[in-house]
Amino acid sequence: MNENGTxxxxxxxxxxxxxxAKESNLSLMEVTERLGLRLVELDDWNCCGSxxxxxxxxxxxxxxxxxxxxxxxxxxxxxxMCPSCLHRLQLAHKRIKEHAEVRAQEESLWGRPLNPxxxxxxxxxxxxxxxxxxxEKAIVRKLSGLxxxxxxGCMLARPPALRRERNYHQLMEKILSGFxxxxxxxxxxxxxxxxxxAAARPDVATPLVNKIIEGAHKAGAECIITACAMCQLNLxxxxxxxxxxPVLHLSEILALALGxxxxxxxxxxxxVDPRPVLKSRGLLN
Amino acid sequence: MEQQSxxxxxxxxxxxxxxxxxxxxxxxxxNVGLCFHCRTCAGGCPFVEAMDHPPHGVLRLVQLGLRxxxxxxxxxxxxxxxxxCSIQCPMAIDxxxxxxxxxxxxxxxxxxxxxxxILAFHREVINSIERYxxxxxxxxxxxxxxxTRNWFQDMDIGLKMMxxxxxxxxxxxxxxxxxxxxxxxxxxxxxxxx
Numbered sequence: 057m058n059e060n061g062t063x064x065x066x067x068x069x070x071x072x073x074x075x076x077a078k079e080s081n082l083s084l085m086e087v088t089e090r091l092g093l094r095l096v097e098l099d100d101w102n103c104c105g106s107x108x109x110x111x112x113x114x115x116x117x118x119x120x121x122x123x124x125x126x127x128x129x130x131x132x133x134x135x136x137m138c139p140s141c142l143h144r145l146q147l148a149h150k151r152i153k154e155h156a157e158v159r160a161q162e163e164s165l166w167g168r169p170l171n172p173x174x175x176x177x178x179x180x181x182x183x184x185x186x187x188x189x190x191x192e193k194a195i196v197r198k199l200s201g202l203x204x205x206x207x208x209g210c211m212l213a214r215p216p217a218l219r220r221e222r223n224y225h226q227l228m229e230k231i232l233s234g235f236x237x238x239x240x241x242x243x244x245x246x247x248x249x250x251x252x253x254a255a256a257r258p259d260v261a262t263p264l265v266n267k268i269i270e271g272a273h274k275a276g277a278e279c280i281i282t283a284c285a286m287c288q289l290n291l292x293x294x295x296x297x298x299x300x301x302p303v304l305h306l307s308e309i310l311a312l313a314l315g316x317x318x319x320x321x322x323x324x325x326x327x328v329d330p331r332p333v334l335k336s337r338g339l340l341n
Numbered sequence: 342m343e344q345q346s347x348x349x350x351x352x353x354x355x356x357x358x359x360x361x362x363x364x365x366x367x368x369x370x371x372n373v374g375l376c377f378h379c380r381t382c383a384g385g386c387p388f389v390e391a392m393d394h395p396p397h398g399v400l401r402l403v404q405l406g407l408r409x410x411x412x413x414x415x416x417x418x419x420x421x422x423x424x425x426c427s428i429q430c431p432m433a434i435d436x437x438x439x440x441x442x443x444x445x446x447x448x449x450x451x452x453x454x455x456x457x458x459i460l461a462f463h464r465e466v467i468n469s470i471e472r473y474x475x476x477x478x479x480x481x482x483x484x485x486x487x488x489t490r491n492w493f494q495d496m497d498i499g500l501k502m503m504x505x506x507x508x509x510x511x512x513x514x515x516x517x518x519x520x521x522x523x524x525x526x527x528x529x530x531x532x533x534x535x
Contacts, residue, residue, distance in 0.1 A: 071478075
């Protein structure tokens with residue numbers, strides 16, 4: 057908590073939020089500001105290694121994660137928005153916490169201390185910690201019945217080593233329903249988007265994405281809402297159906313509901329334009 | 342009666358290497374012997390149709406000590422570590438971690454890689470992180486297309502992403518990139534830490 061009564065949290069954006077999904081990052085900043093939080097970007101953070109580092113070389117993946125941990129301020133929790141970055145950082149942190157000698161090696165590698173008690177959370181943890189009535193009081197634009205399907209992708213799945221971490225089943229449904237949107241039941245909320253296969257093997261990713269999009273249509277949704285920037289991109293670029301559906305990042309729709317005004321540049325960056333749907337619900341002029 | 346030839350999918354149990362299972366267990370930190378082939382992983386895997394063996398099938402190859410078959414299969418490369426199987430496995434085997442271990446072993450042991458394009462993609466991502474400390478998507482995709490000679494595949498999507506400014510021309514960089522150089526030594530040798 058700083059002198060203005062704002063709660064400060066360290067923030068690891070990750071490569072997607074920093075570049076291809078800038079609009080998700082900007083909207084997240086609007087959301088946190090309106091909720092009285094300040095996200096302080098980890099100074100000089102590096103890529104968590106993505107799928108590729110741990111796929112080929114687990115040592116490299118570990119070092120990439122520990123450098124980020126060494127940059128985190130010891131006195132505030134570290135918030136991560138990307139589910140995959142979160143797992144890499146949590147797994148590395150678990151290892152340095154459980155093995156003091158490994159921690160010492162990594163501390164000497166980076167020349168900085170590592171805090172074994174550092175708390176690392178997804179942004180969902182922040183959302184779930186805010187009192188629901190306080191959240192609903194902050195609403196500026198009701199989501200007026202917007203029919204959405206919540207898409208978690210693989211973010212609710214995790215390796216057995218992290219099974220004691222919190223999980224957030226139904227969080228998007230609960231929060232957005234409170235904001236006046238309507239969650240449609242469907243079968244694909246936890247079906248993986250294909251991650252790097254969207255780039256490396258589009259022939260594998262496309263049928264998978266098409267099934268997810270078809271599922272959203274069948275559920276009667278007007279849009280898909282996800283909390284992962286990579287899912288958001290993959291569902292947009294790998295759908296080969298004529299009938300597309302807009303995919304919004306959770307932070308974008310929350311920012312709209314909380315009265316963000318800086319959204320001019322966000323929605324035109326989408327490959328499937330969400331503006332007609334948002335306008336039809338009176339959420340955009 | 343004429344003797345029938347065995348079906349093609351049959352695996353011959355010759356050259357079983359009993360040390361292989363121990364190597365995989367040590368490298369992954371898991372115990373593949375726990376798998377009793379309930380097939381939950383195969384039922385839940387979103388990518389199983391693109392694999393030559395379902396996830397539990399790979400565990401079976403490891404249990405039987407079929408080193409070559411396990412390390413040459415496509416499954417270990419098609420797996421994206423979405424953890425759908427790992428969270429559903431009733432024996433709590435971290436199957437994605439076993440796949441990580443098998444990929445690293447395949448690279449270290451110079452095995453023929455079943456999915457060279459996927460390996461090429463991973464290498465370009467790691468090279469990008471080595472150069473900038475972060476991934477530069479445009480350059481990764483360009484280099485990947487050059488490496489796999491797939492010049493025109495995805496050109497339309499690339500152009501759309503450029504038009505929407507989804508692909509930055511310049512990379513986002515780590516300032517103190519020098520302190521990271523050491524961790525990339527042996528990056529292609531498949532290091533594992535268990």
